[in-house]
Amino acid sequence: MTAVTLNNNNFASWRIWFKARLRTKKLLPYLTWDGLTKQDASGFKLDELDDSRTLGILTVSIDETQYYHVANKFMVSDAYLALERYHEPNTAVDSVALMVEYHQMKWDPRRTHLVTFITQFNDMLRRLTNAGVVSTELMNVTKLFGMMPRDLRVVTHQVMGLPDNSITVPVATTKLLAEYKYL
Structure with a gap:
């Protein structure tokens, strides 16, 4: 796995890399550790030494321009x-800016592969959720289908014909990717 160094422009990809890195080292629970409990809900034993190791992994994976944000943080969860x-503020103004970005999203099949675009779309949905912006699953699926070219409209009919509780972004993306292979 190629290391990703956090700078001011790549928090989304760094976050994925960092969590994967911690997962491979069995250190992911430290991202949410309060420092007091000795065991998480799944029975994973937590200690200060491993928290320090995890903080070290975070520190070496960020650019020097990011040190200011983690200075005086002694737990990886705080850092x-x-x-x-x-990198992802949650003020009312940020929510509005995020909604503008969401509504301006477009997919250019000549420049971006569908897998990459779907990853960006899912990241946008995660950011909206974290910002407290409420959107229904149907609205998200409709937005996704609205950005697809006519060649993929057959998937719209397949998904929208499903029962309401089955119309989800994961179902839509799976069907889009399956159909995209044949284009």
């Missing part, structure tokens, strides 16, 4: 939260 607050 990660500080980076998240800086």
